[in-house]
Amino acid sequence: MIKTDILIIGAGPTGLFTVFEAGLLKLKCHLIDALPQAGGQCSELYPKKPIYDIPGFPEVLAGDLTKNLLEQSKQFEPGFTLGERAETVEKQEDGSFIVTTNKGTKHQAPVVAIAGGLGSFEPRKPLIANIGSFEDHGVEYFIKDPEVYRDKRVVISGGGDSALDWSIFLADIASEVTLIHRRNEFRGALDSVEKVQELKSKGKINLITPAEVINVIGDGKVEGVVVAQSQHIEKEFIVETDHFIPLFGLSPKLGPIANWGLEIEKNAIKVDNALDYQTNIPGIYAIGDVNTYPGKLKLILCGFHEATLMCQSAYKIINPGKKYVLKYTTVSGIDGFDGSRKESPKAVVKAIN
Amino acid sequence: MDEQDINIKITDRDGVVHEVVAPTDMAMNLMEVVRSYELAPEGTIGICGGMAMCASCQCYVLSDTELPEMQDDEDAMLAEAFNVKDNSRLGCQIQMTPAMEGLEVELAPES
Numbered sequence: 001m002i003k004t005d006i007l008i009i010g011a012g013p014t015g016l017f018t019v020f021e022a023g024l025l026k027l028k029c030h031l032i033d034a035l036p037q038a039g040g041q042c043s044e045l046y047p048k049k050p051i052y053d054i055p056g057f058p059e060v061l062a063g064d065l066t067k068n069l070l071e072q073s074k075q076f077e078p079g080f081t082l083g084e085r086a087e088t089v090e091k092q093e094d095g096s097f098i099v100t101t102n103k104g105t106k107h108q109a110p111v112v113a114i115a116g117g118l119g120s121f122e123p124r125k126p127l128i129a130n131i132g133s134f135e136d137h138g139v140e141y142f143i144k145d146p147e148v149y150r151d152k153r154v155v156i157s158g159g160g161d162s163a164l165d166w167s168i169f170l171a172d173i174a175s176e177v178t179l180i181h182r183r184n185e186f187r188g189a190l191d192s193v194e195k196v197q198e199l200k201s202k203g204k205i206n207l208i209t210p211a212e213v214i215n216v217i218g219d220g221k222v223e224g225v226v227v228a229q230s231q232h233i234e235k236e237f238i239v240e241t242d243h244f245i246p247l248f249g250l251s252p253k254l255g256p257i258a259n260w261g262l263e264i265e266k267n268a269i270k271v272d273n274a275l276d277y278q279t280n281i282p283g284i285y286a287i288g289d290v291n292t293y294p295g296k297l298k299l300i301l302c303g304f305h306e307a308t309l310m311c312q313s314a315y316k317i318i319n320p321g322k323k324y325v326l327k328y329t330t331v332s333g334i335d336g337f338d339g340s341r342k343e344s345p346k347a348v349v350k351a352i353n
Numbered sequence: 354m355d356e357q358d359i360n361i362k363i364t365d366r367d368g369v370v371h372e373v374v375a376p377t378d379m380a381m382n383l384m385e386v387v388r389s390y391e392l393a394p395e396g397t398i399g400i401c402g403g404m405a406m407c408a409s410c411q412c413y414v415l416s417d418t419e420l421p422e423m424q425d426d427e428d429a430m431l432a433e434a435f436n437v438k439d440n441s442r443l444g445c446q447i448q449m450t451p452a453m454e455g456l457e458v459e460l461a462p463e464s
């Protein structure tokens with residue numbers, strides 16, 4: 001059981017900044033995220049895109065913002081459960097909550113802050129009627145352990161960075177890699193495209209374009225895929241394979257949180273914006289893009305504000321009756337949980353003669 | 354209706370046709386018009402915010418309106434999207450200009 005003060009669901013910008021604000025109040029945080037890395041949409045969807053409306057940053061790349069937020073909160077030593085989706089919440093007799101992930105990891109905290117953005121990122125599955133029955137029997141939407149594919153035949157479909165990068169990576173591991181894409185053109189980093197070209201010339205990647213996988217065949221496990229060679233030239237054939245990995249990107253879904261008994265409106269969680277962004281369940285807050293209230297704006301900067309007010313309210317739940325006044329970091333500096341201290345340099349008092 | 358407004362027809366994912374008025378002076382795109390009229394549930398359209406990176410605003414163009422030319426990023430995204438047809442476009446890449454008067458589109462299924 002992982003125990004913490006504030007359990008944050010979602011490690012995007014709002015969740016990461018919560019760690020900092022909570023740390024100023026000497027509250028420890030742990031974050032759960034379905035993605036294998038922190039940053040949420042900023043790392044998954046648009047790491048290379050500049051953002052222009054973060055106060056104090058005339059321009060910052062989404063990926064750099066994530067890096068900065070991790071750096072800003074690192075002295076408060078947040079814990080992370082990454083690559084797992086928060087599945088259930090159970091209220092305990094002592095008022096705390098136990099949140100369990102899809103992999104069974106349990107977390108306990110007196111306060112839960114849902115900073116889940118648009119939801120957890122789920123793979124976009126190709127529209128192949130029987131694909132569901134082959135999931136985990138040769139059809140995988142994520143590559144978790146490349147060793148699974150050693151000396152196996154693999155078919156990857158997709159035309160973006162992940163399809164290109166994994167084709168390159170698996171070319172050295174799998175016995176056979178086939179990359180299938182609907183177009184002749186790929187969109188991805190230039191060097192990935194060139195590398196695939198090179199591996200194709202060397203016969204290490206079998207490239208089929210423009211084409212699409214339209215069916216999966218096999219008895220209990222994947223034995224091959226049916227490929228249609230573009231719509232204009234009617235030609236179908238079977239490629240024998242042990243694994244079929246469709247990589248068509250991820251799309252966010254609110255997912256299991258929708259069943260937690262929270263008041264939901266327009267795919268977002270209703271909160272009390274007059275006070276502290278608490279949901280209809282006391283002790284569970286929702287901050288950032290995942291919440292809604294009159295006048296809500298889905299902006300990173302609004303998430304930061306909501307996180308800050310939420311932490312003040314969480315402090316009162318965790319430390320009932322304890323006196324507290326807001327302190328400025330310019331005055332009191334920052335005492336990290338790792339023993340570090342940051343403070344403004346003392347002014348020099350010296351006579352000028 | 355202000356003089357800079359245009360009329361467009363949008364068929365939602367349930368097949369209901371909506372005739373809406375869109376401003377041309379607010380730098381709005383078709384995806385944002387759909388959201389402003391709430392013709393698709395929040396969280397199911399415009400997920401990437403309009404960067405041609407998610408295809409959640411894919412639509413089929415039904416009228417013969419002359420549309421802005423497709424840029425490389427939109428073309429590449431549609432190459433990876435599902436339910437794509439010859440008349441597919443991303444709503445976020447269609448700016449509301451006077452030239453879009455009379456545009457008719459149907460929203461593609463959610464995927």
